[in-house]
Amino acid sequence: MLQVITRFPPEPNGILHIGHAKAINFNFGYAKAHNGICYLRYDDTNPEKEEEKFFVGIREMVEWLGYKPYKITHSSDYFQELYDLAVELIRRGHAYVCHQSSDELKGHNPPPSPWRERPMEESLALFEDMRKGKIGEGEATLRMKTTLEDGKMDPVAYRIKFTPHHRSLDKWCIYPTYDYTHCLCDSIENISHSLCTKEFQARRSSYYWLCNVLDVYCPVQWEYGRLNLNYTVVSKRKIGKLIANGIVR
Template sequence: QQCLLSSLQVRTRFPPEPNGILHIGHAKAINFNFGYAKANGGVCFLRYDDTNPEKEEEKYFTAIREMVEWLGYQPYAVTHASDYFDQLYTWALELIRRGQAYVCHQKVEEIKGHNPPPSPWRDRPVEESLVLFEDMRKGKFGEGEATLRMKLVMEDGKMDPVAYRVKFTPHHRTGDKWCIYPTYDYTHCLCDSIEHITHSLCTKEFQARRSSYFWLCNALDVYCPVQWEYGRLNLLYTVVSKRKIIRLVETGAVRDWDDPRLFTLTALRRRGFPPEAINNFCARVGVTVAQATMEPHLLEACVREVLNEQAPRAMAVLEPLKVTITNFPAPKALEVLVPNFPADESRGFHKVPFQSTVYIEETDFREEVDKGYKRLAPGQPVGLRHAGYVITVQNIIKDASGRVIELEVTCTKSDVAEKPKAFIHWVSEPLACEVRLYERLFLHKNPEDPAEVPGGFLSDLNPDSLRVVHNALVDSSVLSARPFDKFQFERLGYFSVDPDTAEGKV
């Protein structure tokens, strides 16, 4: 029946451990598993590999599913390895009865490494192992005092991998029912078999476990899927290890797992990266056996392509300079129509007020003109984008320290004024907001490489990775924006509304 089912429908699964947040490498795995199933008219499961209760938290379960769905994929079913604990235990007993597993008392330190000594309990009688395994289940052994091991030699030379170990940690789903938990080597293939998975798609490091995968299914005479390996996706200038991200959070280098300088999926979403862009990036990287190590700017290029079509334009000023138009042509504010997408005005416009006081970027004005400088200066007018007016400096107002704090200008309609050398963005009756500008978190391409960064990854932090602009001004068209809405601020770049946004503070 299983073989008949597998011959009729492609079935894959994405099996993350719920002990951390998904990162850009997982996006490739999600795309491959769900994408391969979809391309072949099949289905893909989301299965949580929840066999290590010490490190699992409910927030990770929630975040993983949220990110899978954010990328645009809907699991055929959401399952857990713990759904099958009873069946896995029954099969472990059968494995012992068939002489293919035994209870061992070697310590973890003794069986680590490439050439550990053979277990002196490898040939212990079947009945004895059955009794001892039941004692493990009843909690008669302490942690580390006994394990159940399978009798096989893996492709990397590792001998007799552990199938079960003792852990007196309550499980988030099964509570205190179990004090023994199956390992990845034992669980992975059997859960695939139970769910009739046809293609077990794994990253290359699991190739060494392929022998145990096939061996275990055959040893129990259960349906065995095919296992394919592919190369991982890594990015330069970052770290994705859970342990290292926790260190970054603990030391205050980043705020949390969703800090936009990280490359976790929650961080990329917060930074404003659209899911389509991440999927496009994974598609361009492709699926090969070789590991792919990519520059972040390749991902960023995919982001710009999508946002160029999706993010409406708006105007914002990061370092405001007040400009007073002394001959403003109306007694009250005018309304200016600004296209949401200048390349395609059929996609609509938004209105912004235009009155006698506007704000421009400090860097768009200079008292002295250098060769090649085309923006506002005494004797050098500029156009105001979308407003239909050209402004000319008449007076420069400075504070006691000599810093320019205001310009007094006159305006002329664009259709009668001489064409200016440049047009600049501006805001009027603006909305105050906080803007966070992010750069790479690390200075070197491989912050984890001791040859490149001898002091360790924490010594490689970029001190300029975050600049907060507390008093930026943005046009009123963003007033109704919600968290994760995206805009292209003209002449500045792409920005996303942060979840920190609250009423009265953007």
């Protein structure tokens, strides 16, 4: 019988709230109920917004709720493997380097990329230039040739950020996105059940697509209802503003 392996994968960029407590209980509780294990994996792919106090606060909240992670990992543990898989994705014809700006890519109906059918060798060379810091921020992204369930085409897999990372320091100047990182980290860690809230349902097809086109192990994604409460704030961004303005501790 397959061992149940789950993970709680928060971004270390803010203070957790009661909605995260539900997610912690779902992931750790489901594993515990089935004699499985649960990882605490920090999704640390955006160095501009991550701070040490958030890493500490997340671990303390998990422990305060009575859970002990089987292992604490970071998405950044796998930066090299993720990069190697991105190169393979380009080689297989499923990704390309695009020069559309972030403003052009906003919304659900951006114009199709004129670089979608560029030769594989050209994308490989440009992706290597991105890694070496030869292309400026915002001048190129790596995009995947797939469509999300909500109709959004070719989600971004890598973007350029000349920001040192708290763990890898200045080794990397390209960082993977959630759409690219999440399913592959789940695959690398042999997660059996990827449990997430309903707003990620639109990414389920790309989750399965990416694992399958790379011929790597593919976990199952299950969604559950997001926790919404009246008369309180269930948003890291809004809670961050309340703390910054001295309204709450």
